[in-house]
Amino acid sequence: MAGIGGAETTGKRVGWGLLNAVVVIYALFPVLWIVSLSFKSSKTLADGNFIPREWSFENYQNIFSTTEFTRALINSIGIALIATAIAVVFGTMAAYAIARLDFPGKNLLVGVSLLIAMFPQVSLVSPLFEIERSLGLFDTWPGLILPYITFALPLAIYTLSAFFREIPWELEKAAKMDGATPGQAFRRVIAPLAAPGVFTTAILVFIFCWNDFLFAISLTSTEQSRTVPVALSFFTGSSQFEDPAGSIAAAAVVITIPIILFVLFFQRRIVAGLTSGAVKG
Amino acid sequence: MAEIVLDKVSKRYPDGALAVQEVNLEIADGEFIILVGPSGCGKSTTLNMIAGLEDITEGELRIGGQRVNEKAPKDRDIAMVFQSYALYPHMTVKENMAFPLRLAKVDNATVERKVSEAAEILDLTQHLERKPSNLSGGQRQRVAMGRAIVRNPKAFLMDEPLSNLDAKLRVQMRTSVSRLQKQLGTTTVYVTHDQTEAMTLGDRVVVMRGGVVQQIGAPQFLYEHPANLFVAGFIGSPSMNFVPATLENGSLRSVLGDCTLTDRVRQLVEGADAPREVIMGIRPEHFEDAALVDAAVLAAGGKFTSQVDVLESMGSDKYAYFNLTGEQAASAELQELAADAGSDDVPGDGISLVTRLSSASGAVEGASADIWFDADKVQLFDPSSGRNLTYTER
Ligand SMILES: Nc1ncnc2c1ncn2[C@@H]1O[C@H](COP(=O)(O)OP(=O)(O)O)[C@@H](O)[C@H]1O
Ligand SMILES: [Mg+2]
Secondary structure (H helix, E strand, O other), rough: OOOOOOOHHHHHHHHHHHHHHHHHHHHHHHHHHHHHOOOOOOOOOOOOOOOOOOOOOEEEEEEHHOOOOOHHHHHHHHHHHHHHHHHHHHHHHHHHHHHHHOOHHHHHHHHHHHHHHHHOOOHHEEEEHHHHHHHHOOOOOHHHHHHHHHHHHHHHHHHHHHHHOOOOOHHHHHHHOOOOOOHHHHHHHHHHHHHHHHHHHHHHHHHHHHHHOOHHOOOOOOOOOOOHHHHOOOOOOOOOOOOOOOHHHHHHHHHHHHHHHHHHHHHHHEEHHHHOOOOOO | OOEEEEEEEEEEOOOOOOEEEEEEEEEOOOEEEEOOOOOOOOOOHHHHHHOOOOOEEEEEEEEEEEEEOOOOOOOOEEEEEEEOOOOOOOHHHHHHHHHHHHHOOHHHHHHHHHHHHHHHOOHHHHHOOOOHHHOOHHHHHHHHHHHHOOOOOOEEEEEEEOOOOOOOHHHHHHHHHHHHHHHHOOOEEEEOOOOOHHHHOOOOEEEEEEEEEEEOHHHHHHHHHOOHHHHHOOOOOOOOOOEEEEEOOEEOOOOOEEEEOOOHHHHHHHHHHOOOOOEEEEEHHEEEEHOOOOOHOOOOOEEEEEEEEEEOOOOHHHHHHEOOOOOOOOOOHHHHHHHHHHOOOOOOOOOEEEEEEEEOOOOOOOOEEEEEEEEEHEEEOOOOOOOOOOOOOO
């Protein structure tokens, strides 16, 4: 490798830079396009310009002027937060047990949760529809929260048990020897160390719930529980003859904001947790 | 304050493995006791039972006269130092050491004082604000010790606390552990698989094998009076030489030459009802260059002539290694020791022998040498049971 000179290294760097730029543009172009669309007025909507000729907040005003979108936003936030909280709490307990304990049926439990994660969701939609109708859960928050938890739990258990396995068992023994009750050992030693895992899982589960379209469209019928991805598909323009693309674009921009906030908020903690250091000498 | 008594303590793991079998041990207050044995012999299990981290299957554990079998670790008032140190990575050195005190709801001023005292003793004062991940192995080890000593527990338990350190640091830390224990006078149970640590640290040593205690005694006593082949081979470095031998009306026949048993040894052997075929054990320092031994003394031992395989001069004395033709001494104990030392797969038939000669010896590598051994220092073992036929309490 001694033959690699300065010129070659610079060439390599430029090559990588170009490649990165291509990837970033490829990934972000549709997003920027949507952002651009959302700021166009209905007249200039189809002019094909990347940068809007005249900036307008018309679309944003439109989507917030009716309850259709705001109600869906509230539904989305509420349902995703509740499902995430429940899935993470139960996932933490299950993952802790799987990582730490040897109990009969452990492998079965892991296997079954894998099975659920792999099950095609489409095939569950019609039975779920029938079941929820007869239980009165159809078109309610719990009607969506339940299936979300079902599919998010395996995900949560997998990510979390990987994190728990990383925490040395001896730390818990050391805490016990130092005079901690099992509860204190968990709260003051295990939980702080598992925090990055919990936050990572929370983000993944939240994104899964937030983005779901299949369950949301099949198990809701009114504004009462319709989430944003579904509400978007029901957008019509302000009049029958208007193209709803502008409103859809504005709504799409709005619903990415909670995800970005959520990730930014937890990301700090993830980084702080990961750099807290190893144990062994 | 706190003597620890193990009364026929046994441990059977849920998978059925009997890890510790009827251990009887009385540890006096302030005593420094070592559990030693090859890996997997049940040392950690025993220690964890004393700590309360493992349930006791059978028998009774008493600390300070009180049965504690059913007590949780936190109610036993015992501190432990782990092999991996088990420092809390999200806490600073200071927080790590203060943790037991905080759990005990000690007031702030006392916590500060005790932590700085401990840091002083362990030379950690300038590292108090650092995280464990930024410390060297030796410093982490000291933090682990610090966390154990801050709250003046009834006893310290240490599970191979030095085995993660490099050789030089290990020797250094060994002396400081010993000094610290003397200084604090706290009952200490120390687990190691290293016989040197066992010999140098403890007031008494407990040698274990396969979950069974082989012998308990002061290091020097175990060295001079091993109860069986296993203890004889485990204690001492370089270890005792073992050679198959035949007992024949008061004389001992082996590849090391014939010798007459001394009266002392003969009486012991007769009392022990010895078989004809035995294993003869003799430590390296009980050999000498025959040319340096008085004629009168020469007769009171055996003599053989062989080619010196390797000669290592240590300045103060010389180690001469021989490879004698003949069958190796065979017994389950010796096989286990060889496996533990990792030498069971070293090829070589014949008997390898280590001798320590005085520096005046004229032995030369590759040349033949006359070697004498002291017949009174010979120990004889029963090959089938491993029992020391020449064992005596004195
Ligand atoms: N949790 C466990 N479950 C089953 N067997 C175990 C467990 N821990 C240790 N053992 C077995 O018990 C024996 C003693 O182990 P241990 O006390 O750790 O030995 P040492 O510390 O002397 O190396 C070993 O044979 C080991 O395989
Ligand atoms: Mg061990």
